[in-house]
Amino acid sequence: MAIVLSSPEVDELGGALGALREWQYEGAPMQLHPGDLGWFWRFGAAATAAAVRTWSRDGRILAVGLLDGPDLLRLTTAPDARQDEELARRMAADLTGPERGVLPQGKVSVEAPRDALLQEVLRADGWDTGEPWTPLRRDLTEPVPDPGVRIEVVGPELATERAAVQRAAFDGSTYGEERWQAMAAGPLYAGARCLLARDARGRAVAMVTVWSAGPGRPGLLEPMGVHRDHRRRGHGRAITLAAAAALRELGASSALVCTPSANPGAVDTYASAGFRRMPEVPDRCREL
Ligand SMILES: CC(C)(COP(=O)(O)OP(=O)(O)OC[C@H]1O[C@@H](n2cnc3c(N)ncnc32)[C@H](O)[C@@H]1OP(=O)(O)O)[C@@H](O)C(=O)NCCC(=O)NCCS
Structure with a gap:
């Protein structure tokens, strides 16, 4: 055939x-x-x-x-x-x-x-x-350590704040609340979760979306970012730990992520949250 x-x-x-x-x-x-x-x-x-x-x-x-x-x-x-x-x-x-x-x-x-x-x-x-590109993987067999910051699950009421952190994390991003609504209305979002991290003053400083492929299968972080005014204070590590914990709750066997090898800080951030590098793929x- x-x-x-x-x-x-x-x-x-x-x-x-x-x-x-x-x-x-x-x-x-x-x-x-x-x-x-x-x-x-x-x-x-x-x-x-x-x-x-x-x-x-x-x-x-x-x-x-x-x-x-x-x-x-x-x-x-x-x-x-x-x-x-x-x-x-x-x-x-x-x-x-x-x-x-x-x-x-x-x-x-x-x-x-x-x-x-x-x-x-x-x-x-x-x-x-x-x-x-550098793929990284975190095992989820054992419970994930507490991220140590306030983590909220994003629903429609937090979509505006989540979208604002996205734009503040990625240069040139035009992501708005309507994009979150469209994403959350999609069939794949049933196995997903969006998280927002707040600092001690209650400001939204980091966000992540995690995607399950079903129980017993590797899940994915896409995207993850920290507000540019709040970097180098451990929020990247914290939201990544929260992402891993959420995937574990969703039944994922491991957490995967892939980032350009040249992305400053991203590989270090995932590594600091317990991810191990896999061989680079060009x-x-x-x-x-
Ligand atoms: C990459 C990013 C998430 C890091 O967030 P952050 O809050 O500054 O990271 P943390 O403070 O938690 O740092 C975690 C580790 O990474 C290291 N790190 C963070 N940024 C770094 C940088 N620019 N250069 C070198 N190391 C860096 C820290 O030293 C720390 O290492 P340690 O645990 O060994 O001390 C943030 O810069 C970002 O949002 N960038 C744009 C979006 C992006 O690239 N997302 C990932 C795409 S897949």
Whole structure:
């Protein structure tokens, strides 16, 4: 059977979400997580569907991609399809070849699991090594230490404050309350939680959103940030510990996060909250 590339409609997204959930298992190399789609859902259901691509054979989804920006495709495959040569070649052709229909012209990047055959095929097709990313993992077998600050679970009444911390943490962010509403209305938010940390004076200083992929599977932190006026006071470590505790409550087997290796302080912050570095994964990039 041939491999079929599809762009699902909103009401067809369930297959891709279910597959992504199923593919998360303890010990898997860092890969696209349902939480990445949950976070993308801040742009709404239609935009999320428009950003998703699937590759299937005989009706079974073998790979899911998310256009996390017009020139960046983040993807993963079913664990048993990582070394599937027909799939890797078809995906490479869809990304690079004359009939490509996934990425625009210009400089583009692809993020794929480090053990995917696609990595080799893209390298052979002339793709370069791009920005290095550092995945980190925290075991959740034992209870997580208390973060030592006031932590609140964000519901609609705290959405404005949570959004303000997001903008104060990420340069150029336009995240507003309406984005939180859209994200929280998405189907993936049922397995998610947003947390806000307050300092001793009650000011909202840090936020995180965590995403479960179901009990016994690794969960994801995306995003995490500290207000730029309140950094280097332990709030990053505190909100990260609170995130790990929330994922443990949601039944996750471990907490995962991925950050650009060059992000000042982020790797140190996760490490200070008990996360261990996993091998770096570079994006693949090239000019199309
Ligand atoms: C990265 C970030 C969360 C750190 O928050 P923070 O409140 O300043 O961090 P903490 O005070 O809890 O520091 C935790 C550890 O990281 C270290 N650290 C924090 N920022 C650092 C920096 N800029 N350079 C070097 N080390 C740094 C601290 O020294 C501390 O280490 P220690 O436990 O060994 O003493 C914050 O800078 C931020 O929000 N950045 C923008 C958003 C972002 O990048 N989020 C993560 C993306 S995945």
